[in-house]
Amino acid sequence: MFPPVPRLGSLRVALALGCGATLTRADAAEVPTDPRTAAKQTFDQKVVPFLTTYCAGCHEKKQKGGVTFMYAKRDPGSPAFRSIWKTALSNLESEAMPPEDERQPTPEERAMFAAWVTGLKFMSPKDPGAFVIRRLNKTEYGNTLRDLFGADPALANSLPDEGSGAGYLNSLSPVLMEQYLGIANEVLDAVLAPEGRPPTAIQSSLQAPGQSLRRIATSLARRAYRRPPSEREVDVLLQVHALAKNQGRSDPEALRLLLKAVLVSPQFLFITPAPHTGTEPLPEIVPLDDHQLASRLSYFLWATMPDDELSALADAGKLRDPEALRAQVRRMLADPRSRALFDGFGAQWLGVDKLATKTFDAGKYPEMTPVLREAMYDEARLFFADIVRENRGLTTFIEADFSYLNQTVAAIYGLDQTVTGSAMRKVRFTDSNRGGILGMPGILATTSFPNRTSPVNRGVWVLEQVLGQHVPPAPANVPSLEKQDRKKIAGLTLRQRTELHRTDPVCANCHKILDPIGFGLENFDAIGRWRDADEAGGTIDPTGELPGNQRFTTPHELKRILARRSDDLCRNLTEKMLAHALCRPLEGYDEVVVDDLSKVIKADGYRMQTLISAIVTSYPFTHRRTKE
């Protein structure tokens, strides 16, 4: 097992970091048992003086090198400052800081600081995060129109592309509002028959004979708002209807205006809680109501509104039972709509969402047609879906011996003699270098430059996306490979030249892990084809060694080493998916939540559905903070 990147320094600290329990036991005599109090106390009593003694001279007001602890000290537990603390630790570890000619911390002080950085998460109070009413994103909005009115979801295509999940901005601008109104018009044109023509199915269902207008408006609002509407909310719709009637409009026209009002209402465009009717102000933290929970779950797994079964459970008040939630997760994941989890989350996680638009050198890689890009995307999608559907262990992502191919993408594997036709099907590989995300063409292509592979990018990708480590950007002014001393590099291969990075301590910290991984995958070219020689004709040397004497000679062996990191993979995927499910970046307290979830998932053999269920039943998913 090799330790994660920012913790490469001494064995002592690596041990302390890798195992929080050791630390607690060692310091048991003086540390309060509640880890939160302990972390706060350590910060005030030890970390602050440590910073004052060794760092403040340059990194307070002076902000030397742009680094200051001024802000981080005010709210040390905030996730905003996690990278500052981690960078500080790795600089301390690599002895880059404090500078040689300054006073140096004692080994005990170094260990104290390192231990405190691991315990950072305990600085935050228990908090589900503010679940601010959330606007449906472009995909969700289109799908909801489809489920509500049978409208073509492509009607939403004119909306601007926007991030989803953790990076979702949830903002609304006048321009967007205007587009919603325009789309409402298009939807109604598409689903309502023109005056004098027989009514469409939607119209008939809305105007079932004998129903009062209030009944119609109520049932419409129930579906469109994804919760029972209040009396007042129905009144507004009736007023809109009356407005049209008073202007001499026909019944169908008045109904059209009512529908339009529904489609531009905040209750439709946003996921809103049922109106709070009590006289007492809301407590600071409340559980989500059943309908809000149904929506959150449905938009997470399906990117659309809750279906009848989910709605009925919410109406019956049965959804907050964790067992009921888990049963719904299983049911929903078996439904084809769950491909939304890949399109919204999986594709982003694996980076293949960029495939369609990424630039490739057309002269060098004429194969990268839209058809191939789509096949690459579908391969990743079906592979992901297989792991979800079959509830496989997470290491399958790395170790699988199968994938889904059609002839187009099989050509990249050199398997187009056996896999023919355009239909995707499951294929088992005999070549153990293939299989899993590290041998998957779409992913190998997204981590390449337009005209060649990038071992560094691939290494960073594996560390960040697979193992969940934060790789700091290269410091400015690092000489690129080409700039290295000509004499020094004469006669060296690209690999040997890159390895020169590792002789410089500043670079070595990261590159001694990045480079072996990246070069271990060099047998795959920039679009994922196998090759034995690079473009210059030199034989590719895929052997390498990772810290901890872990040697490998093939991509297959590299995968095997990485697959042993199941705890890191699990934690990483849990963090990323939780952030996606919550539509916000993770905050301080979430780290404790992730700890707990990871334990549950591990106990069940790191299975994919267990991970998803654990997220859905977690505290931040089922609760919300009402104040900002």
Added chain:
Amino acid sequence: MILLQNRPMNRRTCLRGLGASLALPWLEVMARGKTAKPPVRLGFMYMPHGVIMDHFWPAGPDTYLTSPPRNLESLRGVLDQCLLMKGIAGVNPAPFNGAPHALELSTWLTATLPNADRRNRVDIAISADQIAANYIGAFTAMPSLELATMPQTHKENQEGLHEAYYSHCSFSSPTQALPAETNPRTVLKRIFQSQDLGQQPALRRTDDPLERSMLDLVLGGAKDLRTQLGEADRHKLDEYLDSVRSLERRIAAIEARQAEAAKASAGVTSTKRSGSDSVPIPVMIPEGDLRSDYMRVMCDLTVLAFQTDTTRVSTYIGSTPNGVSYPELGFSDQHHSQTHHNNEAEKVEKVSRITSFNIAQFAHMIHRMHSLREGEGTLLDNCIMMWGSGLEDGNRHTRANLPFIIAGRGGGSIRTGRFLTGTTGNQGDLLGTLLTCAGIPLDRPIGIATKQLTELS
């Protein structure tokens, strides 16, 4: 009437004041907007990663017009309409030195660093274009136009900063990043809807005249909902309320325009356009995916929107700081990777060509504006168009002399045809001065600004 007071106007306040009965005061504002002098418009266009300084800055004030540097070749013929100033410093990046590309775009129109205590949120400052939109936006159907070439979906969090900082430059409030439109068709449709230009019947407005009254009722319902929400939710719902009010205002403006057009076609002379004004330019939406075609149509749309006075403020993020390639130039390397050139000739050449390419699209817009008559002069005479980058040298991430081109005379407030070398000032000074030139009073300096740059006039 608060709208007409001579002080900076916060659109949010003014809209709240107007409430539901919008039509009348709006028309009054419209009437006030029709002064004899054509209005001044403000446009911004962005390119990331800085420039090759020797290829961008003119050799000297004397040679600026006769032998411009290679990056400015495309501006030949309109250089006398442009002003270059060397010595405008960007925002000091500390404590965000590790996130140069998140800062270059987000500080460009704010001249402000993100809030260091809340860096994982959007929390920066209202941007100069939006300050302008709050003021002169009240006179037009669209308060401002935000365009971009790339979708704003980049994911990166250097220094713990929120990813929105990588792809947004317009902020309508410190905490709200404004999304930009990337689809030229949508933009064209909006301009036509506002204009009733008559030549595109298919795009003519067909909406229900009851729409505005319906929105009023929906707004009433939303206010009910608001009283029952928690504090955090209320804040979010306010964005909705503001957006709907803005939409109502726009519909009112469109109705006013349509009424005016009806009068004009009935033989009653319209006060809006003078006889000497050019006819609206034709805009063709390109079929292929050539970047130059795409950028040019976005520039044309800006020209059209200004020419028809559909808006007076525009921002165009011509390129974002990540993952952009220019295959059209014959190489597929990404812009960013080439800017770390370490003075290697091949990369320097590529960066320079990318810069020339971006400036050429800007130049296309400027030439076009210069060719259109308006009032006594040209459209360009009444514009202030700024092209620029948030870094000076992408190789070293420096910001001491940010590259800027200012085109247009701002209705006579800017003296063009000059290259000024002795300027000392910062980005906030420049933005504030440009706003002042556009007649927008400021109640506080923009970001790090300390003064007005008197040398512009």
